Amino acid sequence: MTEPTIKDVAVVGTGVIGRSWIQVFARAGCRTRVYDRDPAQVEKAMAWLEADLEYCRAAGLISADEAARRRSLITVHDDLNLALEGVGYAQESAPEPMEIKRAVYEELDRAADAAVILGSSTSALDMTEIAEGLTRADRCLVAHPVNPPHVIPVVEVLPGKQTDAEVVRRACEFLASVGQTPVLMNFYVPGFLLNRMQAALVREAIHLVESGVADVNAVDAVIRDGLGLRWALMGPFGVANTNADGGVREYFTRYGQAYIELMNDLGPTPRFSPELIERMGQGTDAMLGDVTHADLLRWRDRLVMKICELKKENPPTKNKNS
Amino acid sequence: MTEPTIKDVAVVGTGVIGRSWIQVFARAGCRTRVYDRDPAQVEKAMAWLEADLEYCRAAGLISADEAARRRSLITVHDDLNLALEGVGYAQESAPEPMEIKRAVYEELDRAADAAVILGSSTSALDMTEIAEGLTRADRCLVAHPVNPPHVIPVVEVLPGKQTDAEVVRRACEFLASVGQTPVLMNFYVPGFLLNRMQAALVREAIHLVESGVADVNAVDAVIRDGLGLRWALMGPFGVANTNADGGVREYFTRYGQAYIELMNDLGPTPRFSPELIERMGQGTDAMLGDVTHADLLRWRDRLVMKICELKKENPPTKNKNS
Numbered sequence: 001m002t003e004p005t006i007k008d009v010a011v012v013g014t015g016v017i018g019r020s021w022i023q024v025f026a027r028a029g030c031r032t033r034v035y036d037r038d039p040a041q042v043e044k045a046m047a048w049l050e051a052d053l054e055y056c057r058a059a060g061l062i063s064a065d066e067a068a069r070r071r072s073l074i075t076v077h078d079d080l081n082l083a084l085e086g087v088g089y090a091q092e093s094a095p096e097p098m099e100i101k102r103a104v105y106e107e108l109d110r111a112a113d114a115a116v117i118l119g120s121s122t123s124a125l126d127m128t129e130i131a132e133g134l135t136r137a138d139r140c141l142v143a144h145p146v147n148p149p150h151v152i153p154v155v156e157v158l159p160g161k162q163t164d165a166e167v168v169r170r171a172c173e174f175l176a177s178v179g180q181t182p183v184l185m186n187f188y189v190p191g192f193l194l195n196r197m198q199a200a201l202v203r204e205a206i207h208l209v210e211s212g213v214a215d216v217n218a219v220d221a222v223i224r225d226g227l228g229l230r231w232a233l234m235g236p237f238g239v240a241n242t243n244a245d246g247g248v249r250e251y252f253t254r255y256g257q258a259y260i261e262l263m264n265d266l267g268p269t270p271r272f273s274p275e276l277i278e279r280m281g282q283g284t285d286a287m288l289g290d291v292t293h294a295d296l297l298r299w300r301d302r303l304v305m306k307i308c309e310l311k312k313e314n315p316p317t318k319n320k321n322s
Numbered sequence: 323m324t325e326p327t328i329k330d331v332a333v334v335g336t337g338v339i340g341r342s343w344i345q346v347f348a349r350a351g352c353r354t355r356v357y358d359r360d361p362a363q364v365e366k367a368m369a370w371l372e373a374d375l376e377y378c379r380a381a382g383l384i385s386a387d388e389a390a391r392r393r394s395l396i397t398v399h400d401d402l403n404l405a406l407e408g409v410g411y412a413q414e415s416a417p418e419p420m421e422i423k424r425a426v427y428e429e430l431d432r433a434a435d436a437a438v439i440l441g442s443s444t445s446a447l448d449m450t451e452i453a454e455g456l457t458r459a460d461r462c463l464v465a466h467p468v469n470p471p472h473v474i475p476v477v478e479v480l481p482g483k484q485t486d487a488e489v490v491r492r493a494c495e496f497l498a499s500v501g502q503t504p505v506l507m508n509f510y511v512p513g514f515l516l517n518r519m520q521a522a523l524v525r526e527a528i529h530l531v532e533s534g535v536a537d538v539n540a541v542d543a544v545i546r547d548g549l550g551l552r553w554a555l556m557g558p559f560g561v562a563n564t565n566a567d568g569g570v571r572e573y574f575t576r577y578g579q580a581y582i583e584l585m586n587d588l589g590p591t592p593r594f595s596p597e598l599i600e601r602m603g604q605g606t607d608a609m610l611g612d613v614t615h616a617d618l619l620r621w622r623d624r625l626v627m628k629i630c631e632l633k634k635e636n637p638p639t640k641n642k643n644s
Contacts, residue, residue, distance in 0.1 A: 147565070152547070153548070154544055183536065183540045183548075184540055186534055186535055186536060189535050190583065190584060190587050193536055193541060194544050194548055196584060197523055197541075197544065199585050200585075201519055201522055201523050202558045202581065202585075203581075204518055205519060205558040214506065214507050214515055216559045218515065219519075219558070220560050221476060221505045222505055223556075224555055224560065225630075226475070226503075226516055227468070227519060227553070228550060228554040228555070228556075228557070229626045229629055229630065230550075230626065231545050231546065231549070231553050231554070232551050232554035233546055233550070233622055234545075234546050235544065235546050236523050236527040236541070236542065236545060237541065237602055237606050238546065238606060238609060240524070241609075241610070241618075242615075242619060242622060247606060248599070248606045249599055253599060256594030257594075259525075259594065260591055260592075261512065262517060263521050265511075266522055269585040270582075271582075272582065277575060277578070280562070280574065281569065281570050283559055284560060284563040284569060284570045287563075291638045293569065295640055296563075296564055296638055297564060298641070300552065300556070300564060303555055304555070306632055308551065310628055314621070314624070316610075317617065317621075318611075319614070
């Protein structure tokens with residue numbers, strides 16, 4: 001991993017997302033200052049962090065020295081002003097309702113030096129609205145991670161109308177330097193990129209189950225042992241580009257009409273009735289067997305990390321002989 | 323890998339899909355009889371096979387002995403009757419137009435013993451229609467793989483109206499025994515499961531690029547470094563089940579309304595204009611850099627195989643301590 005371009009950072013809000021950000025920053029070598037207005041939440045987050053470091057050490061994923069190094073970089077502060085002292089970047093992960101976010105940003109804006117970049121983990125809100133009326137709205141932007149960010153690299157970066165272009169550039173540069181994959185959005189749309197594409201897939205998956213074409217496990221298998229294997233390496237455009245010798249141009253020229261017909265035949269938005277939800281629940285119960293929810297999360301995180309390592313160690317390269 | 327439940331198989335049609343099926347069956351230890359009405363096509367397929375075995379051996383993926391073992395299991399026949407002699411399963415991978423498929427099935431039905439299961443690689447056609455009027459339509463079914471089947475395990479299994487239930491059961495059992503993941507569909511829908519879900523994702527991906535929210539690389543990054551990492555392990559239902567402590571029931575009960583709003587906001591079917599296709603082409607060109615198409619396919623296949631191994635070696639298990 002490269003050196004972080006910003007050495008001192010703050011994590012504000014320490015729920016499931018915030019605590020994972022602490023791992024991201026400490027792993028990268030940032031001095032990480034932690035704050036939550038609720039002391040009980042911080043305690044829980046630090047206990048989770050300790051358990052996670054211990055799990056990773058026991059599983060041989062990191063050394064005892066590495067665990068100690070990360071611990072030494074993390075400090076907890078019970079005063080927001082102190083938490084923000086000397087930092088160059090603050091990652092906010094407060095609850096989602098707009099009123100709460102706005103209140104948190106007013107506080108952050110007052111407490112943070114003018115040069116501190118304020119990134120929000122919001123998965124749904126528009127920074128133009130959150131930061132409206134702030135003295136320094138130009139240093140605020142959305143930096144929406146996937147849960148959990150210390151496992152999944154993508155961060156959706158979305159400036160508000162007031163955000164300074166240089167702040168966007170520096171935030172992306174910083175996020176990349178701590179091992180994340182910042183992805184720049186040009187303007188706000190509901191659900192950003194990730195949740196829109198997820199909703200598109202979920203809608204058709206539900207349609208296939210609800211209409212009786214296949215069961216929950218069959219639909220899931222098509223993704224996990226089929227499409228998902230390619231999507232772990234390439235997005236839909238990259239995949240299309242590998243699906244014809246002439247690349248994406250040949251592929252969509254040849255199959256565009258077939259795609260149009262298929263797209264026009266896709267299922268409608270489901271109503272998420274209790275019956276449908278229960279049917280999905282029974283399907284996932286059967287897939288899970290006696291594996292607990294906690295086991296499943298550990299398994300997911302461990303395997304996603306291994307896939308990311310695999311990709312990092314094996315980038316696509318030009319073969320000298322081809 | 324388990325022993326194949328059917329030891330003698332035929333591959334009929336040796337294009338890009340057919341040649342990959344030869345690898346699937348020979349790898350599993352089946353005596354694999356190969357036929358194509360076009361001798362030049364067989365020659366090309368066997369040359370590809372030889373190059374692939376040699377590549378895998380050189381890359382340390384298989385031993386020289388293993389390559390020799392696979393070669394020894396493959397025989398080429400220039401007569402369909404001979405190719406089908408003594409086999410229990412035949413995988414047909416002829417061109418897609420319905421007239422061609424129907425002609426091929428008439429020929430197969432005459433040439434194959436009544437007990438031979440006839441599986442079709444078709445990605446779009448309904449077996450009810452292909453096998454209409456055949457003497458033994460009851461032993462015909464769709465077994466649609468993902469390209470390439472020796473790398474991607476999923477096979478969509480779709481019986482026609484005439485197909486015998488026992489044939490379906492035995493075909494699924496056999497496909498699983500050679501290392502594939504058979505996925506059963508209850509009835510025909512255009513695009514089956516896989517291409518419908520792919521079309522759903524592609525539609526929204528294109529919408530995000532076409533409307534200017536983000537560029538091709540950004541949209542692809544959200545999948546390859548975000549959603550795709552989870553989808554390589556779990557389908558949409560499995561992922562939803564991990565996204566809330568209370569599993570899929572809590573997740574969709576809590577976020578159902580948000581999903582409905584998002585789903586109703588998704589983009590329309592694109593028109594695949596030459597301008598749009600060129601824009602996608604420029605986006606994928608930029609992502610690819612100087613990596614050639616052939617390099618990219620090799621890379622994809624190697625990494626997908628490694629992800630499949632990783633999953634096989636690390637199934638989700640119940641932790642004794644949890």
